[in-house]
Amino acid sequence: MTTTAHRAPTRRIDGPDPALLDACVHCGFCLPACPTYALWSEEMDSPRGRIHLMKAAVEGRATIDDRFVRYFDRCLGCLACVTACPSGVRYEPLIEATRAMIEQQHRRSFGDRLFRAFAYRTFPYRGRMRLLLLPLAVLRPVTELLHRTGMPRLLPRRLAAMLTSAPPLRLRNLFRRVPAAAPAGAPRLRAGLLTGCVQQLLFPDTNAATVRVLAAEGCDVLVPSRQGCCGALALHGGRIAEAKRFARRTIAAFERAKVDHVVTNAAGCGSAMKSYAHLFADDDRWRERAERFAASVRDVNELLDELGPPRTPRQPVDARVVYQDACHLAHAQGIRTAPRRLLAAIPGLTLADCSDDMCCGSAGIYNLLEPEPARRLGDRKIEQLLAAKPDIVATANPGCRLQLAAAARRAGRTVTFLHPVELLDLSIRGGEPPGGDHSPR
Incomplete structure (x- = not known):
């Protein structure tokens, strides 16, 4: 597919690995699994269509213009297509590489750039998130009234979405800490908990429950300091340099703690951390450290299942x-x-x-x-x-x-x-x- 140009490519566009693109045989098994195809029944809003566009861009037959970018912005990155694909197409590195290419080569509208700058400079930083959420917690009766009256619908669509997705907040939850815990007997393993950006501020009970359950099942649970964001948001948004910066900090924090497993209770964080080996595949200084770290990552459900029948x-x-x-x-x-x-x-x-x-x-x-x-x-x-x-x-x-x-x-x-x-x-x-x-x- 060739799209209308507003910026003609002057050289071959770096992007997704052509070998990964060639794995797609265009069978269409991914179509019924794709949420955006279910919504719009548009070929280019399906994994098969997007792979076609990726290949056209890599080969210099398509321009990264607004129309091209729109199809990739509308992809959720849910990876249901990976489960459905009989050919084993690795869609995750394809969509991440394409989004990185878009971020490097496409200039978005001013409003889009402004909102994305706000999101990527706020959500991965717990202190900034706390400041953002503090008024919602203090003015909880007001925000609940706004929800009931439908007032957010009068706001700009992205601001309205942010307000309506926020749960009723407890002020004390914004300042809670996760304590470490030791098992009653000899520890079976040493687990380090990733507390997460959203999880600790909005759902601290989940982190507290994770620590208690792991300790009850014989794990020595540590909560490493200075761990910060794992980089999932940046990685999935094509902001690779940011993702690597967050990942390096996360790896270093858990290395200092000397844990057997890095445990997370957030699916998106676990997925990102398990992909660190791919993220640093071309980095001689960090490759081995990233591989060791990624191999140690466990979702809490996964680890508890591996531990076998409950002790408690x-x-x-x-x-x-x-x-x-x-x-x-x-x-x-x-x-x-x-x-x-x-x-x-x-x-x-x-x-x-x-x-x-x-x-x-x-x-x-x-x-x-x-x-x-x-x-x-x-x-x-x-x-x-x-x-x-x-x-x-x-x-x-x-x-x-x-x-x-x-x-x-x-x-x-x-x-x-x-x-x-x-x-x-x-x-x-x-x-x-x-x-x-x-x-x-």
């Missing part, structure tokens, strides 16, 4: 739970069975399943950059999840949790959202599951 007795949790597959856990890391197996082992818990595993529309900050399609996908997903009549929706990614809670509010439905590790923690400690609260407790 489980108490009943009387609840009907539907588990939602986070895309960067199911498709990027291939982890589907572990969280279900852990939940199914909780006495008294009834585990239901969702009829469809299509992306909820969160996808990092996609729901802020592309709020309309994200909203449609979120509304579709919450309808499917609530059809299972759950008391609790379990999800292993904070972005999904925010997106689904916002969709539930729009639908006027009351449902509790928890990470699977919070349900495990509840089963170990005993007590009743929380009810009807979209926010951190």
